[in-house]
Amino acid sequence: MKNFMALFATPVQRVTGILAIVTLYVTLANGLLPPDSFLYVSDYSVTLLGKYLCYALLALSVDLVWGYCGILSLGHGAFFALGGYAMGMYLMRQIGDRGVYGNADLPDFMVFLNWDVLPWFWAGSDSFIWMVVMVVLAPGLLAYIFGVMAFRSRVSGVYLSIMTQAMTYALLLAFFRNEMGFGGNNGLTDFKDILGYSLQSGSTRLSLFIITAVVLWLAFFICNRIVNSKAGKIVMAIRDAENRSRFVGYNTASYKVALFTFSAVLAGIAGALYVPQVGIINPGEFSPINSIEMVIWVAIGGRGTLYGAIVGALVVSYAKTRFTAIMPEAWLFALGGLFVLVTLLLPKGLVGLWPTLKAKAQQLWPKTKEQAL
Amino acid sequence: MKQQASVMGATENLVPDTRHGVILYMENVSVSFDGFKALNDLNLYINDGELRCLIGANGAGKTTLMDVITGKTRPDQGKVNFGQQIDLLKLNEAEIAQAGIGRKFQKPTVFEALSVYENLYLSLKMDKGIWCSLWHKLNGEQKDDIERILATIGLTEQRHGLAGNLSHGQKQWLEIGMLLAAKPRVLLVDEPVAGMTLQETERTAELLTSLAGEHSVVVVEHDMSFVRSIARTVTVLHQGSVLAEGTMAQIQSHPDVKRVYLGEEST
Ligand SMILES: Nc1ncnc2c1ncn2[C@@H]1O[C@H](COP(=O)(O)OP(=O)(O)OP(=O)(O)O)[C@@H](O)[C@H]1O
Ligand SMILES: [Mg+2]
Numbered sequence: 001m002k003n004f005m006a007l008f009a010t011p012v013q014r015v016t017g018i019l020a021i022v023t024l025y026v027t028l029a030n031g032l033l034p035p036d037s038f039l040y041v042s043d044y045s046v047t048l049l050g051k052y053l054c055y056a057l058l059a060l061s062v063d064l065v066w067g068y069c070g071i072l073s074l075g076h077g078a079f080f081a082l083g084g085y086a087m088g089m090y091l092m093r094q095i096g097d098r099g100v101y102g103n104a105d106l107p108d109f110m111v112f113l114n115w116d117v118l119p120w121f122w123a124g125s126d127s128f129i130w131m132v133v134m135v136v137l138a139p140g141l142l143a144y145i146f147g148v149m150a151f152r153s154r155v156s157g158v159y160l161s162i163m164t165q166a167m168t169y170a171l172l173l174a175f176f177r178n179e180m181g182f183g184g185n186n187g188l189t190d191f192k193d194i195l196g197y198s199l200q201s202g203s204t205r206l207s208l209f210i211i212t213a214v215v216l217w218l219a220f221f222i223c224n225r226i227v228n229s230k231a232g233k234i235v236m237a238i239r240d241a242e243n244r245s246r247f248v249g250y251n252t253a254s255y256k257v258a259l260f261t262f263s264a265v266l267a268g269i270a271g272a273l274y275v276p277q278v279g280i281i282n283p284g285e286f287s288p289i290n291s292i293e294m295v296i297w298v299a300i301g302g303r304g305t306l307y308g309a310i311v312g313a314l315v316v317s318y319a320k321t322r323f324t325a326i327m328p329e330a331w332l333f334a335l336g337g338l339f340v341l342v343t344l345l346l347p348k349g350l351v352g353l354w355p356t357l358k359a360k361a362q363q364l365w366p367k368t369k370e371q372a373l
Numbered sequence: 374m375k376q377q378a379s380v381m382g383a384t385e386n387l388v389p390d391t392r393h394g395v396i397l398y399m400e401n402v403s404v405s406f407d408g409f410k411a412l413n414d415l416n417l418y419i420n421d422g423e424l425r426c427l428i429g430a431n432g433a434g435k436t437t438l439m440d441v442i443t444g445k446t447r448p449d450q451g452k453v454n455f456g457q458q459i460d461l462l463k464l465n466e467a468e469i470a471q472a473g474i475g476r477k478f479q480k481p482t483v484f485e486a487l488s489v490y491e492n493l494y495l496s497l498k499m500d501k502g503i504w505c506s507l508w509h510k511l512n513g514e515q516k517d518d519i520e521r522i523l524a525t526i527g528l529t530e531q532r533h534g535l536a537g538n539l540s541h542g543q544k545q546w547l548e549i550g551m552l553l554a555a556k557p558r559v560l561l562v563d564e565p566v567a568g569m570t571l572q573e574t575e576r577t578a579e580l581l582t583s584l585a586g587e588h589s590v591v592v593v594e595h596d597m598s599f600v601r602s603i604a605r606t607v608t609v610l611h612q613g614s615v616l617a618e619g620t621m622a623q624i625q626s627h628p629d630v631k632r633v634y635l636g637e638e639s640t
Contacts, residue, residue: 229506229509230494231509233484233487233491233495234495236484236487237484239486240484240485241482241484243466243482244484245484246466247445247475249470249471249501250467250501251501252467258503
């Protein structure tokens with residue numbers, strides 16, 4: 001037992017272990033157990049879990065810039081949505097002539113708008129490879145341009161946060177318009193299959209879930225490497241004393257741009273994994289409140305730890321699923337309340353609670369341990 | 374020489390030309406804040422390898438002068454050169470630091486969330502680009518450098534402690550250590566002994582004097598006994614311009630200085 005617990009000594013090992021166990025369990029329970037078994041995991045639950053893991057990846061990307069570099073982005077929803085749209089465009093094209101209008105070349109909404117050719121920016125959208133490129137490029141490029149403009153002119157703090165909100169809001173308005181060519185307020189939906197596999201089938205859903213878990217683990221691993229590298233220390237130095245870092249010889253703006261861009265790409269990947277699992281992407285994903293919710297996940301989980309972000313996203317998303325089933329109107333109030341409570345009582349978030357509890361427990365029962373030995 | 378220059382890449386033309394013996398040139402430099410002239414047509418030359426003390430009343434413009442050299446403040450007019458050929462007014466803070474001008478602030482600023490060791494690590498003279506930083510591993514020589522500096526600044530035992538937990542005096546020392554790690558040609562040191570005990574002050578004096586020669590050192594300090602203990606050449610600033618320059622004895626007997634500075638202090 002002791003050896004087994006030693007496998008969970010560091011945060012990396014803990015995240016790896018728990019993700020592996022959950023993924024394995026879900027895979028086996030969904031694939032092998034009979035549906036009437038108590039331990040069975042339904043296709044619906046698999047997809048729900050897959051969705052949570054996408055949120056966890058998104059939260060990870062927010063924590064990387066906020067927790068480690070002090071960049072409070074209130075616009076990460078935009079990067080998530082852009083990745084989602086890139087995936088959505090590909091899935092739209094996979095429908096082919098199976099749409100309502102039976103047009104093999106044009107998605108339904110374009111036929112409806114009386115368009116007769118694909119807009120130029122849809123070129124290549126039927127290629128899986130091109131889609132993957134766009135999932136990285138669209139959010140990455142936007143973040144890069146935004147970052148260069150903001151960080152080179154030394155915008156920071158509240159002003160930066162407001163700019164990121166404005167960015168996602170502007171995109172929300174733009175994507176609502178039919179003329180933009182992204183399906184207007186209905187967005188992109190009615191997807192049929194991905195790489196030839198039906199999105200309705202249980203095995204595709206399970207595969208998507210497993211892929212999401214693997215990507216999340218990989219992203220966590222890479223982020224962890226980054227924050228523990230010399231570059232990670234520099235980023236923290238910039239967070240705490242940007243001026244000093246400049247006089248030590250670091251071009252702080254380029255570090256911030258790079259980190260922000262990488263984080264946006266992670267958010268975009270999360271969006272791309274999210275869309276085939278929920279079956280729709282619409283402009284609502286750009287709404288400012290979404291981006292604020294992500295920051296709250298990180299704050300509740302514990303910022304500046306990476307795994308705290310994952311914990312926060314999972315806990316809050318689960319609570320949201322439960323809560324909105326009972327009282328959908330009250331969710332935002334509950335979320336706000338939770339946020340205030342955590343900030344006041346647990347400045348280090350939920351994961352900050354663990355060391356405190358452990359110390360308390362040792363204080364309370366120091367004897368029992370010795371007796372046990 | 375050619376080969377070495379190409380290896381150095383972007384910094385190749387950032388080696389100051391000091392054939393005339395001067396490493397820092399400031400000519401006719403003026404800085405004004407909302408009409409108030411913090412520096413007023415200032416001329417100052419720092420020789421290569423010298424230790425120079427800058428004194429002057431509060432608000433005389435000493436810190437502003439360092440801000441101008443390090444790129445934090447842009448002057449309204451004037452010329453600031455590093456060696457004969459490098460125009461510092463064309464470089465940003467990071468480039469100036471990489472070129473070899475290090476600075477210690479009046480208020481000690483270290484990276485509080487990082488360990489003492491990491492503070493020195495980040496300050497080492499090396500490629501400061503992102504790609505290099507992502508993959509960087511300390512080599513033996515760099516580790517030795519850090520160890521030596523830790524010993525010099527007396528923080529070997531605190532090496533793995535957070536810099537934020539150091540005492541005020543220790544932070545001052547760490548900041549000096551960070552300067553040393555960068556192996557700069559010029560060290561600008563703003564009030565290094567503020568808040569130090571007498572013993573710490575003495576050690577700082579020893580350290581700074583030992584640095585001169587290999588480095589050029591400019592020290593701003595209010596503590597006159599400290600200045601007396603290290604000074605070779607002293608420059609007196611007054612209302613943004615140089616009032617007098619010379620040895621401590623010359624300065625003390627200088628009529629203008631007696632009038633505006635030492636006179637003020639004694640009242
Ligand atoms: N950013 C700024 N904006 C407005 N005024 C400034 C600014 N920086 C400095 N000053 C003013 O310029 C003058 C020179 O300031 P400086 O800090 O260079 O003085 P100092 O010689 O370093 O003084 P001290 O001994 O108190 O550190 C002061 O009157 C100060 O109020
Ligand atoms: Mg000053």
